[in-house]
Amino acid sequence: xxxxxGFASHGLPRVVVVGGGFGxxxxxxxxxxxxxxxxxxxxxxxxxxxxxxxxVATAALSPADVAHPIRSxxxxxxxxQVVLGEVAAVDLxxxxxxxxxxxxxxxxxxxxxxxxHSYFGHPEWAALxxxxxxxxxxxxxxxxxxxAFEEAELEEDPEARxxxxxxxxxxxxxxxxxxxxxxxxxxxxxxxxxxxxxxxTATRVLLLEGQDRLLxxxxxxxxxxxxxxxxxxxxxxxxxxxxxGVEEEGVVVGKELIPSANVLWAAGVQASPLASTLGVRLDRxxxxxxxxxxxxxxxxxxxxxxxxxxxxxxxxxxxxxxxxPAALQMxxxxxxxxxxxxARGGPSPVRRPFHYVDKGTMATVGRARAxxxxxxxxxxxxxxxxxxSTVHVAYLIGFRNRLSVLLNWAWQWLFQARGARxxxxxxxxxxxxxxxx
Amino acid sequence: xxxxxGFASHGLPRVVVVGGGFGxxxxxxxxxxxxxxxxxxxxxxxxxxxxxxxxVATAALSPADVAHPIRSxxxxxxxxQVVLGEVAAVDLxxxxxxxxxxxxxxxxxxxxxxxxHSYFGHPEWAALxxxxxxxxxxxxxxxxxxxAFEEAELEEDPEARxxxxxxxxxxxxxxxxxxxxxxxxxxxxxxxxxxxxxxxTATRVLLLEGQDRLLxxxxxxxxxxxxxxxxxxxxxxxxxxxxxGVEEEGVVVGKELIPSANVLWAAGVQASPLASTLGVRLDRxxxxxxxxxxxxxxxxxxxxxxxxxxxxxxxxxxxxxxxxPAALQMxxxxxxxxxxxxARGGPSPVRRPFHYVDKGTMATVGRARAxxxxxxxxxxxxxxxxxxSTVHVAYLIGFRNRLSVLLNWAWQWLFQARGARxxxxxxxxxxxxxxxx
Numbered sequence: 096x097x098x099x100x101g102f103a104s105h106g107l108p109r110v111v112v113v114g115g116g117f118g119x120x121x122x123x124x125x126x127x128x129x130x131x132x133x134x135x136x137x138x139x140x141x142x143x144x145x146x147x148x149x150x151v152a153t154a155a156l157s158p159a160d161v162a163h164p165i166r167s168x169x170x171x172x173x174x175x176q177v178v179l180g181e182v183a184a185v186d187l188x189x190x191x192x193x194x195x196x197x198x199x200x201x202x203x204x205x206x207x208x209x210x211x212h213s214y215f216g217h218p219e220w221a222a223l224x225x226x227x228x229x230x231x232x233x234x235x236x237x238x239x240x241x242x243a244f245e246e247a248e249l250e251e252d253p254e255a256r257x258x259x260x261x262x263x264x265x266x267x268x269x270x271x272x273x274x275x276x277x278x279x280x281x282x283x284x285x286x287x288x289x290x291x292x293x294x295x296t297a298t299r300v301l302l303l304e305g306q307d308r309l310l311x312x313x314x315x316x317x318x319x320x321x322x323x324x325x326x327x328x329x330x331x332x333x334x335x336x337x338x339x340g341v342e343e344e345g346v347v348v349g350k351e352l353i354p355s356a357n358v359l360w361a362a363g364v365q366a367s368p369l370a371s372t373l374g375v376r377l378d379r380x381x382x383x384x385x386x387x388x389x390x391x392x393x394x395x396x397x398x399x400x401x402x403x404x405x406x407x408x409x410x411x412x413x414x415x416x417x418x419x420p421a422a423l424q425m426x427x428x429x430x431x432x433x434x435x436x437x438a439r440g441g442p443s444p445v446r447r448p449f450h451y452v453d454k455g456t457m458a459t460v461g462r463a464r465a466x467x468x469x470x471x472x473x474x475x476x477x478x479x480x481x482x483x484s485t486v487h488v489a490y491l492i493g494f495r496n497r498l499s500v501l502l503n504w505a506w507q508w509l510f511q512a513r514g515a516r517x518x519x520x521x522x523x524x525x526x527x528x529x530x531x532x
Numbered sequence: 533x534x535x536x537x538g539f540a541s542h543g544l545p546r547v548v549v550v551g552g553g554f555g556x557x558x559x560x561x562x563x564x565x566x567x568x569x570x571x572x573x574x575x576x577x578x579x580x581x582x583x584x585x586x587x588v589a590t591a592a593l594s595p596a597d598v599a600h601p602i603r604s605x606x607x608x609x610x611x612x613q614v615v616l617g618e619v620a621a622v623d624l625x626x627x628x629x630x631x632x633x634x635x636x637x638x639x640x641x642x643x644x645x646x647x648x649h650s651y652f653g654h655p656e657w658a659a660l661x662x663x664x665x666x667x668x669x670x671x672x673x674x675x676x677x678x679x680a681f682e683e684a685e686l687e688e689d690p691e692a693r694x695x696x697x698x699x700x701x702x703x704x705x706x707x708x709x710x711x712x713x714x715x716x717x718x719x720x721x722x723x724x725x726x727x728x729x730x731x732x733t734a735t736r737v738l739l740l741e742g743q744d745r746l747l748x749x750x751x752x753x754x755x756x757x758x759x760x761x762x763x764x765x766x767x768x769x770x771x772x773x774x775x776x777g778v779e780e781e782g783v784v785v786g787k788e789l790i791p792s793a794n795v796l797w798a799a800g801v802q803a804s805p806l807a808s809t810l811g812v813r814l815d816r817x818x819x820x821x822x823x824x825x826x827x828x829x830x831x832x833x834x835x836x837x838x839x840x841x842x843x844x845x846x847x848x849x850x851x852x853x854x855x856x857p858a859a860l861q862m863x864x865x866x867x868x869x870x871x872x873x874x875a876r877g878g879p880s881p882v883r884r885p886f887h888y889v890d891k892g893t894m895a896t897v898g899r900a901r902a903x904x905x906x907x908x909x910x911x912x913x914x915x916x917x918x919x920x921s922t923v924h925v926a927y928l929i930g931f932r933n934r935l936s937v938l939l940n941w942a943w944q945w946l947f948q949a950r951g952a953r954x955x956x957x958x959x960x961x962x963x964x965x966x967x968x969x
Contacts, residue, residue: 109969134969140678140955157594159952166726167953176728179682179955199969230956241577245616289603291613495943495951502939506932514932515596516604518577518616519667532546532571532636 107132107174108437111192111201113182113369115142115165118207118401118422118429123175125430131437133175134199136182136192140164143230144491146419147500149270151233153240153277154513158230160499163492182208184372187394203396203433206369206383207426210402210417212266213363213380220341224358227270234519236359240278241518243357244286248293254354260298261355263346265338266362267304268312269458272321274359275302276461279328284462284511300329301355303336303348305362310466312416313456317466320475324460338362364417366403378405387448389429395442398432400425409448419490421451457483463508544569544611545874548629548638550619550806552579552602555644555838555859555866560612562867568874570612571636573619573629577601580667581928583856584937586707588670590677590714591950595667597936600929619645621809624831640833640870643806643820644863647839647854649703650800650817657778661795664707671956673796677715678955680794681723685730691791697735698792700783702775703799704741705749706895709758711796712739713898716765721899721948737766738792740773740785742799747903749853750893754903757912761897775799801854803840810834815842824885826866832879835869837862846885856927858888894920900945 108131112119115137123135141162150156166177184193185206191198212226225235240262247259260282264275282298302309302325308318309325309332322332333348340347345355366381375391376384382405383391389404391397402417404425415421428449436442455469457479465479474482484504491497503514545568549556552574560572578599587593603614621630628637649663662672677699684696697719701712719735739746739762745755746762746769759769770785777784782792803818812828813821819842820828826841828834839854841862852858865886873879892906894916902916911919921941928934940951 132969140682140953157596157952158954158956159594162954164726164953166723167949170725173728177726178686179679180686230954234956242616245577249615286603288607289601291610495949498939499936499951502935512604512932514936515594516577516601517595517599517667519595519671532569 108202109134109200110203110205110433111199112136112205112207113192114207114209114401114403115139115177116145116207116209116401116422117419118426119205120165120168121423121426122205122207122400122430122433123169123172125427126174126433127172129174129434129437131174131203131433134201135165135169135175135177136180136194137165137177138179138181139229140166140179141230142168142492144496145228146487147491148227148230148233149273149277151230151515152227152236152274153281154237154516155277155507156500156503157515158234160496160503161491162230163496168492182369185369185397187373187375187391187397190396201396203436204398205426205429205433206367206397206399206403207401207422208367208369208403210364210366210380210382212360213365214360215338215363217341220360223341223343224265224346224360226360227274236274237515238518238520239357240281241516244282244290244293244295245518246356247295248290250293256293257299258345258354259356260293260295261301261345261353262298262357262359263301263303263353263355264359264361265303265346266360267302267306267309267332267334268361269310269456271302271304271361272309272325272458272460274361275300275330276325276328276459276464279325279330280461281513283329285513286516299331299355301331301333301353303333303338303346305335305337307334309334310458312418313458313466313468314473316473317468317475320466320473321458321460324464324466324475328461328464364402370399370403380405388432388446389425389449390432390446395446398429400429406449408451410450415449415451416456418456420454424451425449457486459483462511545639546571546637547640547642547870548636549573549642549644550629551644551646551838551840552576552614553582553644553646553838553859554856555863556642557602557605558860558863559642559644559837559867559870560606560609562864563611563870564609566611566871566874568611568640568870571638572602572606572612572614573617573631574602574614575616575618576666577603577616578667579605579929581924581933582665583706583924584928585664585667585670586710586714588667588952589664589673589711590718591674591953592714592944593937593940594952595671597933597940598928599667600933605929619806622806622834624810624812624828624834627833638833640835640873642835642837642863642866642870643804643840644836644838644859645804645806645840647801647803647817647819649797650802651797652775652800654778657797660778660780661702661783661797663797664711673711674952675955675957676794677718678953681719681727681730681732682955683793684732685727687730693730694736695782695791696793697730697732698738698782698790699735699794699796700738700740700790700792701796701798702740702783703797704739704743704746704769704771705798706747706893708739708741708798709746709762709895709897711798712737712767713762713765713896713901716762716767717898718950720766722950723953736768736792738768738770738790740770740775740783742772742774744771746771747895749855750895750903750905751910753910754905754912757903757910758895758897761901761903761912765898765901801839807836807840817842825869825883826862826886827869827883832883835866837866843886845888847887852886852888853893855893857891861888862886894923896920899948
């Protein structure tokens with residue numbers, strides 16, 4: 096057994112944290128040096144920097160640039176054990192979580208298992224229109240994007256070729272905007288000279304948004320700026336476009352079928368199914384309706400944070416958005432509550448409510464373009480991109496990752512090249528001989 | 533269609549090249565500017581720098597560091613078309629290759645489809661003991677190595693834990709030596725502080741070699757140096773160890789079962805099955821017995837290069853080794869022959885034989901250690917490692933890859949950290965609760 100065993104003295108209060116995302120990491124960090132035993136569960140062995148995941152999907156970055164092993168983040172914090180495992184259910188009354196066939200008791204429980212995209216009650220669309228949540232999702236999307244051009248190069252039928260060169264991104268939130276912009280740039284700037292037969296600059300990229308503007312979480316000015324910049328890149332933005340079907344041939348919007356061999360899903364939010372095992376009230380997206388202090392009603396020892404929680408801000412009454420900064424702040428807040436409770440040997444009678452400090456929201460629109468909203472001020476274009484990149488690099492975990500991301504961006508900026516244009520996972524080989532051969 | 537179409541004038545001689553490895557790339561490069569049409573087939577969209585693949589498998593490098601999209605390598609050479617596809621068979625008489633359902637005729641054909649490892653007639657061992665040839669192989673091996681430590685951390689039964697912490701590498705060639713050394717370093721230096729319960733420094737790494745020394749392709753001095761350095765790292769080297777079975781529980785050597793949950797295969801060579809479709813004489817490893825000029829007997833228009841070819845050197849009579857430099861030289865040599873033939877409008881009556889210039893062979897043994905043989909001189913330790921790294925970085929394709937590899941090595945050297953410790957592909961979750969919880 097390791098000599099580095101932080102669990103010599105048993106009987107210390109047990110804190111179980113589910114999820115090594117932005118929120119979960121902050122909870123654990125906030126309990127550094129506090130006399131308790133922490134068990135941190137995650138399905139993956141790495142913390143994922145979600146905001147840059149689309150750059151892995153679009154071959155700009157490698158998985159190792161946006162992910163960091165959770166173990167090494169906490170190698171020096173001896174009161175935490177990191178466990179690679181999936182928590183299946185919670186028993187609030189008996190105070191344990193179910194993992195595999197086993198039960199793990201807790202004194203405090205923090206759930207930060209996150210959310211995934213929802214297919215509006217059409218799970219069968221998932222296979223045809225992959226979403227972007229994990230590294231594996233990103234590699235699968237990268238694979239599909241790159242294969243589409245390979246197959247188009249060999250496709251002689253003009254209609255079929257056009258369909259292969261048509262990408263449809265469903266959902267006009269940040270992820271959708273960023274994916275659409277990046278794909279259009281790959282087609283128009285990165286790869287045209289690599290192909291002999293097909294003109295990749297003719298690639299169509301459609302961005303479908305059900306509401307009447309992009310980036311609904313931001314202000315109208317930001318929405319307009321995003322639309323304008325995407326259109327300058329050559330992305331076709333369709334607002335008020337409700338997807339009623341996803342088929343082999345393409346996407347159905349209302350009655351119209353848009354022939355498209357590549358459909359990517361960036362719409363809808365569905366909280367982790369773990370929430371439904373609590374037996375408490377959930378909102379339409381399956382998020383837990385938590386108390387103002389992020390605790391589960393009737394259970395001051397259990398907290399839900401990040402985009403698994405539904406919480407209205409006490410100040411402006413608006414729902415706290417499901418973004419990384421909110422998860423970070425909730426994590427720190429809950430760690431504070433647990434610290435206090437451990438210090439006074441029991442939950443405090445009065446608890447202050449969580450308040451989200453919105454430091455700004457932003458989204459990139461292709462190379463060196465972005466929109467940002469900071470304290471009511473709206474930025475667009477290069478200044479917004481500078482702000483965006485600074486903030487994102489600053490929040491990356493690990494100096495090595497920061498350096499690597501900066502170098503990759505510099506490279507891309509200088510040479511319009513993308514360093515990670517690799518198809519992994521054996522590609523299907525629908526080969527045809529070039530006609531002119 | 534693309535305006536960049538290098539195939540305006542049809543009727544130009546057609547050169548089909550199979551395989552975008554070291555040999556295939558040289559053939560295509562050697563035909564730059566030559567009036568012919570080249571079709572380059574590869575199963576992957578990238579050229580893979582095999583000599584550094586083990587560093588991807590051991591979490592030191594990312595796939596994008598050791599691979600480069602074949603298309604972008606030739607973006608400026610307009611007489612070549614790159615096709616992502618697998619050539620299934622060759623018809624020497626009819627002069628075409630079969631791809632998918634299609635046939636592709638040629639005037640000249642160069643086969644550089646490479647080789648894979650052989651399981652000595654036991655294909656059923658492959659699932660239990662993965663080999664290292666493609667990026668997908670490397671990611672699967674990385675996954676197994678990292679998962680082994682995760683599972684050991686949760687394993688309470690001492691025997692089972694010992695088996696999970698026992699890695700057996702079969703085959704004492706360069707790949708086996710490099711894998712064994714790197715795994716031992718991960719366990720002893722990179723990750724010990726990351727684990728609370730298991731002592732990863734107790735990890736056993738066995739290297740099994742059937743012959744009486746490691747690196748049989750090098751001299752006895754190099755073999756001794758490699759053994760010594762591996763033992764200093766804590767690797768158990770077993771010579772004359774013939775593997776007679778691979779089972780769930782471990783590896784069988786002679787009558788002895790070595791309990792080992794992680795078996796990696798780096799033994800045996802088997803030429804691409806494509807060779808067997810030629811209907812010509814093959815050696816025991818399935819390699820084509822080529823003429824002194826690398827052509828197929830009776831077919832001066834067809835060439836086999838790299839480790840798919842069996843050729844004895846005209847100077848020293850020794851078989852040309854299946855290493856990258858030999859493939860490179862064969863590729864250049866064959867390109868020259870085709871250039872001449874095209875220039876004089878037909879194959880030359882007399883052809884000079886291929887001669888392999890051995891510039892030296894080397895293998896790394898963990899961090900900053902290596903063995904090298906250059907012109908009869910044997911180097912070991914740090915000097916050999918310096919030479920090894922310089923040569924390998926120099927031969928990498930793409931400045932970006934070189935820079936990235938150098939930075940990753942510097943990082944590893946300074947902090948004993950490995951940047952790519954990510955488990956992708958959903959991990960199995962055999963969870964047990966920590967006993968002390």
